[in-house]
Amino acid sequence: LECPVGGVLPSPSDYKPSLAVLTAHNWLFRLSASTGEILEKVYLTSHCKFRYLSWDTPQEIMVVKSAQCKVPAAARQAGIQQSVLFFLAVFRVLPLSFIGMLELDKKIFGNSLTDAAMSHRMLIVIHSMGLVRLYSFQSISEKFMTQQVDLGHECNWNGKIGIVGKYPFGVPCNVKITDTPDLLFEVSSLENTFQIGGYPWHYIITPNKKSQRGIFHVRSLKDHTLAKNGIQDMKCCSLEPDWISFHPDSSGRILHVGPNLIKILKLKEIDSVTEQQEVKEDFIIEAHRENVNNSITVTSSGRIVKKRINILDDDPEQETFKIVDYEDELDLLSVVAVTQIGSDGAAHLDFHCNEYGTRLKRVLFVEPWDVTYSHEVYFDRNVVLHIEQKPNRVFSCYVYQMVCGSSREGEDIKKDKRERRFCKKMGRTFECF
Numbered sequence: 001l002e003c004p005v006g007g008v009l010p011s012p013s014d015y016k017p018s019l020a021v022l023t024a025h026n027w028l029f030r031l032s033a034s035t036g037e038i039l040e041k042v043y044l045t046s047h048c049k050f051r052y053l054s055w056d057t058p059q060e061i062m063v064v065k066s067a068q069c070k071v072p073a074a075a076r077q078a079g080i081q082q083s084v085l086f087f088l089a090v091f092r093v094l095p096l097s098f099i100g101m102l103e104l105d106k107k108i109f110g111n112s113l114t115d116a117a118m119s120h121r122m123l124i125v126i127h128s129m130g131l132v133r134l135y136s137f138q139s140i141s142e143k144f145m146t147q148q149v150d151l152g153h154e155c156n157w158n159g160k161i162g163i164v165g166k167y168p169f170g171v172p173c174n175v176k177i178t179d180t181p182d183l184l185f186e187v188s189s190l191e192n193t194f195q196i197g198g199y200p201w202h203y204i205i206t207p208n209k210k211s212q213r214g215i216f217h218v219r220s221l222k223d224h225t226l227a228k229n230g231i232q233d234m235k236c237c238s239l240e241p242d243w244i245s246f247h248p249d250s251s252g253r254i255l256h257v258g259p260n261l262i263k264i265l266k267l268k269e270i271d272s273v274t275e276q277q278e279v280k281e282d283f284i285i286e287a288h289r290e291n292v293n294n295s296i297t298v299t300s301s302g303r304i305v306k307k308r309i310n311i312l313d314d315d316p317e318q319e320t321f322k323i324v325d326y327e328d329e330l331d332l333l334s335v336v337a338v339t340q341i342g343s344d345g346a347a348h349l350d351f352h353c354n355e356y357g358t359r360l361k362r363v364l365f366v367e368p369w370d371v372t373y374s375h376e377v378y379f380d381r382n383v384v385l386h387i388e389q390k391p392n393r394v395f396s397c398y399v400y401q402m403v404c405g406s407s408r409e410g411e412d413i414k415k416d417k418r419e420r421r422f423c424k425k426m427g428r429t430f431e432c433f
Helices: 073-077 137-144
Strands: 018-022 027-032 038-043 050-057 061-066 084-092 097-105 113-119 122-127 131-136 154-157 160-163 183-188 194-197 202-205 215-220 226-233 243-246 254-257 261-271 276-286 295-298 304-307 320-327 332-341 344-353 359-364 374-380 383-390 394-401 421-425 428-432
Touching: 018 050, 050 084, 050 113, 061 113, 084 113, 097 137, 122 137, 131 137, 183 202, 194 243, 202 243, 215 276, 226 261, 254 320, 261 320, 320 374, 332 374
Parallel strands: 226 276, 394 428
Antiparallel strands: 018 027, 027 038, 050 061, 061 084, 084 097, 113 122, 122 131, 131 183, 154 160, 194 202, 202 215, 215 226, 243 254, 254 261, 261 276, 295 304, 320 332, 332 344, 344 359, 374 383, 383 394, 421 428
């Protein structure tokens, strides 16, 4: 979280760099990024379990999403049906304020409703059979908000009086959708793959056929016209699929990431009358791969037989891209690559120039990288955060801070041996360094 420019914030703590944290017990914390001190805390609710925290508008509006609501076994046996699938709570940050909470109800959006999200003030509703529908959250909140409430203020909600954001009152579901909202956009895509961005507006889908898996179409949002060279197929031979998205730097470019290749694509106008665009390659980043020699066998008769060896694009013994992200303040692409060495994997983080793709810096991770675990890597200015999820919900959190120095590119960090400590906090076990 970062402070906005051009306004005075009500509390001195609002000027401190912060981390937004969602706990297993439905608390939303704002922590000091430097000390871990709790600066603000908001209790959400007790009637559902909130599990996901994401940005609607980066550094401005964040969304807390519940797990899928399920009817208890006893209620199911009694024939009680659950029509509400998810809850979304929307907050403005710095100062932290509550915008509203809404429920996603099958009675409103249809029985085919399977998931929902928010991005850039649009409510994205996912349906089975690959259907994606977009609605305006602003229009929904203006039309269906039953009561405006503020954090820290007293509220009378359904006959109960309490302080908004305090335990046990929490925050009310004050956006009650009673009728189907106005539809902005609808498209069908395989596995609900859908991205929107570019200049002018385009969207990316995979045609809703199993035979088209791994093939992406770039189309105009205005009239659904396919861009020239708009069919992108990396033809990966790998266990992990490639993925594509619009570049988060607001340049309108496209990121296409495979296990051994990263393509940065751009849209270029080729017809000023029809405004048709062409997808062109801006630059590429390739993984370092060693040549695998074909095996040679000599038979008993002396005949030489050559056998061709085909390896996967994400072969664990070859450098493989795992995570690609973008740091907006430094205008850098961060790329995590992993190579399996013996029983352990070794990972490094490369920083690339966002404009030309040139590699500028490499940081070696101290900890081994087990490819069977779930990993997340975050890069913000001079801080790198690596979160590793091990079995039995044990989380290891590794924090790196880059400083000016004369040591060679990340190599000396391997020599640093630190004592490990374990602590349990907020329902999760963290391994601290």
